[in-house]
Amino acid sequence: METFDSTIKTLGECVFHSPIQQVKFVSDDDRILDDISEKSFRAAKNGKSEPTFIELAGPRARIYFDPVQTRAAVVTCGGLCPGLNNVIRSIVMSLYYTYGCNDILGIPFGLRGFVSKDHTPFKLTPKDVIDIHEKGGTILASSRGPQDVGAIVDTIENLGIDLVFFIGGDGTLRAALDTWQEVARRGLKRSIIGVPKTIDNDINHLSESFGFESAYAEAVEVIRAAHVEAVGAPNGIGLVKLMGRQSGFVAAHATLGLRDVNFCLIPEIPFELEGEYGFLNALRKRIVKRQHAVIVVAEGAGQSLFGDQELGYDASGNKILGDIGVLLKKKIIDYFKEKGLEVNVRYIDPSYSIRSVPAIPYDAVYCGFLGQMAVHAAMAGKTCMMVGQNKDRFTHIPFEAAISTRKQIEPDGFLWMSILHSTGQPSLINPSKTD
């Protein structure tokens, strides 16, 4: 496990007593080991290494902001993800009922809401959010792409916002980091807190990102449909494209959630199309043997098949991926036509239907805690950090640590082993190529 700087910044010494009662407060000294292996412990005990500790989230006995004088703002950025409304609701409810802060703004349409004259921040009260967790999406709406950091901080300053909750992915957390740096440069005391959102479940130092369970639960239903279609037609092939730009967690978990998948293709595991051991021949063997097949492919899988093709970047600054679903569909159809073997390919691309579902209860509970922990952190004067669950505990993670690398499926780990055993898929690489 890589070592990282786990030090959490604070705006200054805490000056107010928390209005919370009858609860075990968390102290800044309540930290946990990042690497909990015996080996690491032995090394540290022997003085051969210095362990990294992670600060625990939770209510502090003393807080930095006076609740009745504090103005907070919430913004949701990037693509939809189940649970956004749950997090918004929890932040508003915690600020209002737990701390007595009732000056809360919603920033509409993502970062754009900070800078565009078309959009105006609006007041959020408990009444506005009481029911929103029943619905998917975000009541604040969202947008993609960066905005001028100076302009964002101008708005924060002009509107007198003390706490800003950024709910978003990798790009948003970078924007939040930039925002903090500009806030700090101007000598302002504003708490910049992140709630990490990634339907791909690829953020470091998190056990799991919110909405992930809801997303792959919905993906399971799509795979079920693909399987029904596959067995319902002569040599039927159900092909499902799922989320996963650089990490195949959605595809992998959905595969394990139903067990009807025969090929699971993810970004972490290269595969070849052609050749005796390539995907197409493996698929042909499956079809000949069983007369149907179900394939799940993560959107970021097989990008090497697109060669040097440069597709540019989307509004969020993400590299535009080659459409592996459409490519596979075409390659499969062409291949079997050439082989003179009838197949019936059913291609499903369900992303919008998946990411817009309401949170399942698991995520409803999890998002509730995330919002509360974010509020506790913000009120305590923490800044430049996000909240997240890790090793069964809620923790504070510095922005820098979160965005440095991505979490991926280990090719020799037990998750991928489970996929191989569940699908029965072979290595899809020709031996000569791996020499």
Place this chain on the structure above:
Amino acid sequence: METFDSTIKTLGECVFHSPIQQVKFVSDDDRILDDISEKSFRAAKNGKSEPTFIELAGPRARIYFDPVQTRAAVVTCGGLCPGLNNVIRSIVMSLYYTYGCNDILGIPFGLRGFVSKDHTPFKLTPKDVIDIHEKGGTILASSRGPQDVGAIVDTIENLGIDLVFFIGGDGTLRAALDTWQEVARRGLKRSIIGVPKTIDNDINHLSESFGFESAYAEAVEVIRAAHVEAVGAPNGIGLVKLMGRQSGFVAAHATLGLRDVNFCLIPEIPFELEGEYGFLNALRKRIVKRQHAVIVVAEGAGQSLFGDQELGYDASGNKILGDIGVLLKKKIIDYFKEKGLEVNVRYIDPSYSIRSVPAIPYDAVYCGFLGQMAVHAAMAGKTCMMVGQNKDRFTHIPFEAAISTRKQIEPDGFLWMSILHSTGQPSLINPSKTD
């Protein structure tokens, strides 16, 4: 209402007593009026017209086939539809438990199973079908397209099949009619019974086709996703393509099932894209006013927009339609680009996910009755007919009547009026064009 020949053919006089007990048998004289309006009654009473009567379905006191000597076969054809397994199950269970017939064959992969050496009919027992209604699709599998009628009847003759249950759509019912005619030409006594299947709900003389309620219930969830997506992005547009080649019932009912749709486009109602009153300008006005829109389009809508383009026919002999979903997506994007107005279009094409769902309880009950009624008809020696519910009664409909025309949404009826009031959409035709 058009008049049709409602006479049901029978193979001969009934010769066996039904094994069914303690039930009110249906007689062939138990018929209902097809046109039940007072006006029609008055005309008939005055001798100005002769009404059409429809034979009721149900168990007959005397049956034509000796259950212990009878071999039955079941085949499912064409695209998937919720409830197929329920109908199969009901036919098998009714033959076995109600009549004591235990010689039942499943014909695999549609009509192809009658003629292809690759596929072999296989025995069906209650144990094989006990659980199948819990799953979507068809355990018999299906295929598209016609097969040689002579070869089909050869198989019926060679295998000694007495009763054939064709579960399929328009093309299948035509094939069943052809099969009957060949059977009759050869002087055989075989009962050819149809169970009409059309996810589009467009078969005449039926209140509703099985699977329709399950299908649009699933479509409602997709529209919900499209709405969440639309409100979640700046000027978000959710565009959903649904089934409906010549009839927009799925699109219409799904629209009324959730009430989040702003434009519902169906085959029965022409619309124009361009011009002040065209769809694109109406969409623009909606976006300017409300910043989001949800559009549902049936696959057969707006085909005039493809001009004289001839796309040929698919394996089922259906004219290949222009892809109105993809066209609309492109036209919308181009139009707003030209207008300099940012929109975010989310296009969803969920057909495979919809048609493969298990039957909801409504359809489970309905399919159970359909299968039973089909078995009652077959055992009684009826032939060249299908079963279907109409005016709250289960009836026998001659194949010829069923396939002559299609049921469509009436442009001046209350279903379409409800759509207009629910969506608020205007006529999408420019006045000059309608002169």
Place this chain on the structure above:
Amino acid sequence: METFDSTIKTLGECVFHSPIQQVKFVSDDDRILDDISEKSFRAAKNGKSEPTFIELAGPRARIYFDPVQTRAAVVTCGGLCPGLNNVIRSIVMSLYYTYGCNDILGIPFGLRGFVSKDHTPFKLTPKDVIDIHEKGGTILASSRGPQDVGAIVDTIENLGIDLVFFIGGDGTLRAALDTWQEVARRGLKRSIIGVPKTIDNDINHLSESFGFESAYAEAVEVIRAAHVEAVGAPNGIGLVKLMGRQSGFVAAHATLGLRDVNFCLIPEIPFELEGEYGFLNALRKRIVKRQHAVIVVAEGAGQSLFGDQELGYDASGNKILGDIGVLLKKKIIDYFKEKGLEVNVRYIDPSYSIRSVPAIPYDAVYCGFLGQMAVHAAMAGKTCMMVGQNKDRFTHIPFEAAISTRKQIEPDGFLWMSILHSTGQPSLINPSKTD
């Protein structure tokens, strides 16, 4: 089929043109036959009987009330039923958008809201109802029991209410009839319209009551649980009590919706507990043979087992039933204890969980039409009638006809035959008793 007076009362001649456009209006002459059998037709043609015609629902070209001067009120009464909010929404939306009437009151807590000082009628706008169809229950809340009719009409008069929509069951329709009679006695021109609500699906002259499909769909899930429990324990017995005071439609349809039920007990079919052919011995034989059993019992089944016991009447004036679920549970446990045969009884009474679910799309669409038809009728000056679907058409039914008798399952009809074939249950009456 019994004959009834199908004449619909109207408040007077229609005086306004309908604001509805481009729709095929329904005329009062658009009537359908009530008895659509050939036999009835022949008798009528020969002058041996005079048929009953039923008025069709739908928009009228001319209306009685001036939309901009009209005040409407909506009230929901009795127990919860899926679809109540859908009907409320549809009435409000139709009044507002279809007719331009924007003076609409919600009467809270059922009839009590007309008379109690604790509750005040409140304004209903489209904004208030836009989302309510997503939730079960009724936003107006409800209550049981009659209220003083004079006081109800006083409130109608004092508040200047022109149209009253009563959404409720048998008792409510009687109250609506009484209300109309008092309104008429006072010489007032007020339209009193009913939307029949009964989760038992037992109202005459209706194909099906709203919410019924949603209710038994939920009941199916409970039966699924009971079956899982039954097979999961030694000699497991899953016992589920469902709605159905005098009619067993919920129990019967739920039984056919899943096909895991071994005994279905309903009010229409008597059964005995004791004796060789009684229920308990039949259950014992089933347990010995298959080691598990699932029983569904409608709440009104087996009331004769309670003897002369008088339990009084509930607030709605319904006779309080003996709790057949609790009785059966006890009798089963005692019986098997006496027989020395271990059984594990799992008793589930899910009524509140069933009746409070949101409407499924089928009911959402159906309730939408019911509300619209009710508004069309009211605006046209119809009164003392309810709307309902029958023979695939929406119709007007006089209150008197609706409440005269109840719809029940026919012991020799095909619904009950299907139950017997699906469950395999024998007659549960000892032969000596039936002599």
Place this chain on the structure above:
Amino acid sequence: METFDSTIKTLGECVFHSPIQQVKFVSDDDRILDDISEKSFRAAKNGKSEPTFIELAGPRARIYFDPVQTRAAVVTCGGLCPGLNNVIRSIVMSLYYTYGCNDILGIPFGLRGFVSKDHTPFKLTPKDVIDIHEKGGTILASSRGPQDVGAIVDTIENLGIDLVFFIGGDGTLRAALDTWQEVARRGLKRSIIGVPKTIDNDINHLSESFGFESAYAEAVEVIRAAHVEAVGAPNGIGLVKLMGRQSGFVAAHATLGLRDVNFCLIPEIPFELEGEYGFLNALRKRIVKRQHAVIVVAEGAGQSLFGDQELGYDASGNKILGDIGVLLKKKIIDYFKEKGLEVNVRYIDPSYSIRSVPAIPYDAVYCGFLGQMAVHAAMAGKTCMMVGQNKDRFTHIPFEAAISTRKQIEPDGFLWMSILHSTGQPSLINPSKTD
């Protein structure tokens, strides 16, 4: 955190090479700290304490049993819990496909299946379990209560069973421990492995028990119904009894999963009924203020209200609890009758409907891993231990550690704090009592 003996017993040195390939094996030296706090680390580093390490689960490079010579058995005990079939399936599939062991027995009806002549162990193959994860319950069936340990081990010996997988709760794990001790006493080399099952989520050293997420997700729907009922009637009170004998996790998580609950009563938090600060008066204040209330009560809450009443023990040896749901219902009705305030209480006891649902995808994935880890452990010759997830890792836990104490909700922890903030409920203890 208490210290416990985390040493895992093994049957001897591993003698076979694992057939698993291309995977990172787990070594017995791969252990993690049990207490991961910085404080604990500092104490250990300074030599003031010796930390406890927990062995990680996963495939071993060398295994103890020869797969082709090994006979395995699986048994499910106690009450139903979502995910049982998933665990069974995973064990069978892992033994068969991962290790090549195809001699697997299912023990029917729990421990009884080891000893009763009425039940015979039967062979389990992949074909038998391929689809079982789609259904709730257990295909092996279950039973409650202990059986003679000598007889159990006799059967293990007689049938030549090498690996026994006990899937069950506290009592079952004790039985497994006893079984191991008898196995060891006889000098046998048999691997006794537990997969802990508790819908209450109260087993120590586990982050979460399987089925828990599925269970409270279903409970959320019941609470939704209770809320709909509560708001739908005058002074409506929805009262839901949920699982939780000694720990209120189901009630607490279900409360946080929907946020419509006003009082959450759990075993860990005492409450009083009477007095100014007691529950009944708090409920009255809520009703007066808001006219409705939703109450969730865990079955083990408020047991002190039953006084010294001794109810005995059930077949599993669990103390029979007073029925707090029925008691609360009665107390509420009596209290409000006495106060002259009408309330409408809707009591729902949904336990059987909850525990019998199929596993949601979260649990499907989790149960898959649990089964695999159990098989890895057994094949490696581990024994007298259970598998479980803890701190995001799969681990081996000795039976003794697992059954020593129960996991409970901390009264001053953030879970309970969230409940208090979500419900707004006060302390329900009268101050004088707490002096």
